[in-house]
Amino acid sequence: GAGVSQSPSNKVTEKGKDVELRCDPISGHTALYWYRQSLGQGLEFLIYFQGNSAPDKSGLPSDRFSAERTGGSVSTLTIQRTQQEDSAVYLCASTTGRSNQPQHFGDGTRLSIL
Amino acid sequence: QQPVQSPQAVILREGEDAVINCSSSKALYSVHWYRQKHGEAPVFLMILLKGGEQKGHEKISASFNEKKQQSSLYLTASQLSYSGTYFCGTGSGSARQLTFGSGTQLTVLP
Numbered sequence: 001g002a003g004v005s006q007s008p009s010n011k012v013t014e015k016g017k018d019v020e021l022r023c024d025p026i027s028g029h030t031a032l033y034w035y036r037q038s039l040g041q042g043l044e045f046l047i048y049f050q051g052n053s054a055p056d057k058s059g060l061p062s063d064r065f066s067a068e069r070t071g072g073s074v075s076t077l078t079i080q081r082t083q084q085e086d087s088a089v090y091l092c093a094s095t096t097g098r099s100n101q102p103q104h105f106g107d108g109t110r111l112s113i114l
Numbered sequence: 115q116q117p118v119q120s121p122q123a124v125i126l127r128e129g130e131d132a133v134i135n136c137s138s139s140k141a142l143y144s145v146h147w148y149r150q151k152h153g154e155a156p157v158f159l160m161i162l163l164k165g166g167e168q169k170g171h172e173k174i175s176a177s178f179n180e181k182k183q184q185s186s187l188y189l190t191a192s193q194l195s196y197s198g199t200y201f202c203g204t205g206s207g208s209a210r211q212l213t214f215g216s217g218t219q220l221t222v223l224p
Contacts, residue, residue: 004155031210042116042201043156043214056211091155099210100144102158103203 002026004106006092012112015084021077021109025094032075033103034067035091043091049075050097079111087113115139117204119215126192126222134187134218136202144205145178145185146212151198159200160187189220197222 005024013019025032034046045059049069060066064082069075079086089110093103117138124132136145143164148156162178162185175188189196199219203212 033211035214042216043203045211045213048211050210059211095210097210100161100163100205102161103146103148103156103212104158105148105155107155 004092004094004104006090006106006109008109009107010110010112012114013082014114016081018078018080019082019111021079021090021111023075023077023092023094023106025073025075025092026104028096029094029104030072030097031095032069033093033095034075034077035093036061037089037091037108039088046077046090082111082113084113087111116213117202117215119200119202119218121218122216123219124221126220128194128222128224129191130222132189132192132220134189134200134202134220136185136187136204136215138183138204140183140204140206142178142180142183142185142204142206145176146203146205147174147176147185147187148201148203149196149198150201150217156201192220192222194222194224196220 007022030051032049035043047067048056064080067077089108091108093105095101117136120135145162147159150156178185199217201214201217203214
């Protein structure tokens with residue numbers, strides 16, 4: 001079946017602009033995660049959605065970052081007033097929502113801030 | 115806190131073995147292992163749970179020492195396709211979030 005889909009695959013924008021990144025999880029997966037991966041670095045947790053529960057936003061680096069998940073499916077990560085340090089690959093993953101299940105990752109969005 | 119992976123990088127010849135370690139300063143409930151090839155998404159390898167249960171689908175093995183809060187991934191008779199960056203992700207208690215290490219870059223040469 002279809003995997004996790006992210007769009008766009010690449011985004012280049014000017015400093016100060018807002019960007020929206022989209023994630024379409026695997027059908028039926030109730031849990032969705034956003035991560036940020038800077039060049040040559042590990043995966044930095046940003047935010048976690050589980051069903052209708054309040055999201056865990058503990059990883060968001062600043063109030064310029066926000067995310068929503070509509071209808072328990074598609075999620076959008078928004079970065080306002082982008083800065084050069086926001087340049088990274090943003091990865092989305094989904095799981096069934098049960099504990100200790102593999103995370104299935106999308107191919108990511110490579111964000112470059114000029 | 116981020117788990118510590120070692121080594122940071124390793125270069126092997128085809129057929130050689132490698133061990134990648136993951137250590138945490140926090141009590142662990144689970145350890146997940148993923149492999150990421152350059153420019154691609156991380157791919158699930160294995161989950162190890164407190165109490166010894168393992169879930170995986172590739173011919174690799176791993177250990178989970180709860181007392182030492184460590185996990186090790188064993189790659190035997192390495193193949194060219196094993197090249198990539200290996201990440202461990204650690205889970206504590208009932209939390210479903212994972213904290214990932216900074217990765218171990220594995221290169222297998224012919």
